[in-house]
Amino acid sequence: MKQENQAFMQAWGTQLLTVVQERERQPVPPTPQWIDASKLTERFQKLNPSTFTKATTDLLYPAQWIRDMEGIFEVLRCTDEDKIRCAAFQFRGEVNSWWQSTKDNFRQLYPNPTWDQFTETFQGNYFPQSFRDQKEIEFMSLTQGPKSVLEYQQIFEELFYFAPKHMKPDGVKARKFEKGLRPSIISSKVLHNLPSYAEVVQAAKVIEDKQ
Template identity: 45%
Template structure:
């Protein structure tokens, strides 16, 4: 929604109105009670106030801390590079201080790759997240081709 808000140059009031209109189920019930509390404190509900209240309810600090730790310990394991990338990007939201530059993000991605991929990529001294990801995907494809090629010769 924030992407839409930037494009449309929405005011705080418009952001809150649109976002709360989209809430469903539990989130909608939460908003009905939270809105009354927020308006009693200050009738002007800014986007920042809405987000702070929303995140406190749906993403409590304990959850954010668990997700940050999960991100810091994330490794590729037996996942494909794309599956690892997906988990990486989902959890990265909870640990912005650890990847506040492209170089830090690239290093973190590289550190979590499987040893055979990491060993081939680290020597390249890539500094960009996109470059590390691209090399990992290429190497993974190459290794699959080698494995498939060898198995077809047997």
């Protein structure tokens, strides 16, 4: 049985690496330019984005809301300026009041703002520095332990919002996730050859299922 599992993992790893190499050879399509803002807004609204009205007792909700927005933007593949405009369009109540009083200074500080600059400004309003520091420490020390790979992934992604900037690139994120896996999973050579976070997560789940 052990030899069969090893043979399976070797064959599966070879197949996965082939897929990765084929994907790397494919050109990355350019980000579309939404000349008609109304069409972008229409498509954005069809994806049912949630509004953000005020802070709640769930201290992590603002981070979850940003992640939800980013999931929609992956589908739309819009520019940073479009992302900011769409996100701000979902502000309501006291959150919209905050943005209306902040956006002029924001635009002066960042004439050509990026999405990261917008989220940093947003984060500064909703997460005290002490809270962010605490969550960053939790992220940096996170390991799988007795949790399943899925449970580990969920906590990892929740805390990743507070990761330091040098951890943000996808390849670095993949290695951080891999490093926190249980020794019985991380010992597989298949994981070390996978360049992206999504591929490392999927491979870890397959390896876990086979153990």
